[in-house]
Amino acid sequence: MFPVAREGRIFVIGTAWLAVLTLLFGYTEAGALLVFVAIALLLLFRDFVRRIPTQALGILAPADGTVQSLDEAKDPFTGKPAWRIVIRQRALGEYNLNAPQEATLVRRVWPGKESNEKPDPQLIGQLGLAFETDEGHAFSLSLDLRRWPRFVRVPVITGNRIGRGKRLGFAGFGGTVTLWLPIKAHVSARPGQLVLAGADLLGELPGQKTASAEAPTS
Secondary structure (H helix, E strand, C coil), X not given: CCCECHHHHHHHHHHHHHHHHHHHCXXXXXXXXXXXXXXXXXXXXXXXXXXXXXXXXXEECCCCEEEEEEEEEECCCCCCEEEEEEXXXXXXXXXXXXXXXXXXXXXXXXXXXXXXXXXXXXXXXXXXXXXXXXXXXXXXXXXXXXXXXXXXXXXXXXXXXXXXXCEEEEEECCCEEEEEEECXXXXXXXXXXXXXXXXXXXXXXCCCCCCCCCCCCC
């Protein structure tokens, strides 16, 4: 069976059944159009299995797209210096959001659902996720929700333990994903690099860096 993201199955199946019924009742042109729409939705919500690299502390790309920028900034959750990697999603890529590393979700921020605390300016209009590994490394991930059209379903909640490269949810269509890594991490990503979610490495967390590897300078 063609792999389809669970968030899109209702749309694909519903459109396919509607196409079948329309054709059975003799509405050929409308039925053909619905078949085309069903195929388009099938491709839009595709969810193929990716091969995860074996590096234990390797940081995986959280989304399909192009590395737009790499600089040094403040992690919006920890307030500590961090490497900020901005990835522009592919307009027609898979729209899955994947966990960069095995970790526990320690905090989640969704616009309009904040407490009385003032959010970091970097998280305005963003879905923010803060993670912590068993070794105590903190990293953060955010998705820009100000772009339209969008269809975002990220059901993970605080306390969830997420496996490395595992799917966090669906994040469409063609937004911006930002990843903050500890400043001591070795970052191998470069602006302009094409990456696939859960398959391509962006760097490594502290503790597995080789002696000759150095983090890039801003």
